[in-house]
Amino acid sequence: MPLLVMKFGGTSVADLARIENAAKKVQAEVERGYDVIVIVSAMSGKTNELVGWVEQTSKLYDAREYDAVVASGENVTAGLMALRLQEMGVPARSWQGWQVPINTTSAHGSARFISIPRDNIDAKFAEGFKVAVVAGFQGLSAEGRITTLGRGGSDTTAVAFAAAFSAERCDIYTDVDGVYTTDPRVSPKARKLDKIAFEEMLELASLGAKVLQTRSVELAMRYKVRLRVLSSFDDSENNGTLVCDEExxxxxxxxxxxxxxxxxxxxxxxxxxxxxxxxxxxxxxxxxxxxxxxxxxxxxxxxxxxxxxxxxxxxxxxxxxxxxxxxxxxxxxxxxxxxxxxxxxxxxxxxxxxxxxxxxxxxxxxxxxxxxxxxxxxxxxxxxxxxxxxxxxxxxxxxxxxxxxxxxxxxxxxxxx
Known part of the structure; x- marks a missing residue:
């Protein structure tokens, strides 16, 4: 079956109503004939809360335990998303980083991908599951410890899965409806772009544009992953910007x-x-x-x-x-x-x-x-x-x-x- 990767950021899964809204978008793609890998962030504000708890508990904290605590935000969202999809009649299950497994380096707090084996998720698709809901932002070190990927890690997770599974496209759902010529809050004349080249998006991301995390764009450019940035709250045909090869x-x-x-x-x-x-x-x-x-x-x-x-x-x-x-x-x-x-x-x-x-x-x-x-x-x-x-x-x-x-x-x- 053709496969899509869909990533939902914190604002898109901020509460149960928004998780249901995101699940409906996933259901729509399943009905179009796709198998879907969904990458989720923690619910809006939860990661900061977890970081705060760690810092209040230990000033000079063990980075391995920091990752164990902070990664739990995505685990909660993944479970809730899988439950909501099941209630809607969509065969789905959640995956934590260690279950895939998402193999990373041991640099806790800023780990990088080593490999994402397909076998476990492919086996579940073969059994009839249509959706794998994967906790973003996290992985597994060679020592068997949970790792986190740093700021914007869920975007990078989504692109890495799209590359590993040869996805048709990777959709990044956020609270903006695409990439603009500049920040509309600074220039009212800013216009949304229908398409933008990888190289341009990488420069814009590194120069201050907050739409996509730089590492995710680098990975997409390296593996030619077609990215679409779009809003979870806009159902219009004009929603989204495609980040693609300049050809x-x-x-x-x-x-x-x-x-x-x-x-x-x-x-x-x-x-x-x-x-x-x-x-x-x-x-x-x-x-x-x-x-x-x-x-x-x-x-x-x-x-x-x-x-x-x-x-x-x-x-x-x-x-x-x-x-x-x-x-x-x-x-x-x-x-x-x-x-x-x-x-x-x-x-x-x-x-x-x-x-x-x-x-x-x-x-x-x-x-x-x-x-x-x-x-x-x-x-x-x-x-x-x-x-x-x-x-x-x-x-x-x-x-x-x-x-x-x-x-x-x-x-x-x-x-x-």
Missing amino acids: EIMESKVVSGVAFSRDEAKMTLVSVEDRPGVASAIFGPLAEAGVNVDMIVQNISEKNYGTHTGAVTDMTFSVPVNQVARAQKAMKDALDAGIVKYDELLTDTDVAKVSVVGIGMRSQVGVAAKMFAALAAENVNIKVIATSEIKISVLIDRKYMELAVQALHDAFELEKA
């Missing part, structure tokens, strides 16, 4: 979307020694400290030689604002240890990142010129620029973020998407 998109716009992130910080090491290996000396300690560095710019120092006897340079980079303290400590420790020499570390926590993304950039000139002209027309000053084949990102003052998003949305006429 499925007839004519790509130059820019498909504008992404943004408020929680950015700009850090500059002033008067760093300009010598081979200095970048490694800076970004090695940052990586070891778990700091996620994004945009990097190196330029001639205004101080020229400063306190140094040779040539110097300034090194500017951006980090998430909640990692600033960690980055500052890593750089001070590197300075004290003589790994790197610099005169000063400047930090600006009042910046935002705004990006335009589109696979059409590969074959179109003038995108950067149009972007910078649009920002200049609104007197928005650019602090840092970073580019890739299908993306241009800038750091600007945070107070101009919404203005910049709206200006770029207008400049690239995304309201016509």
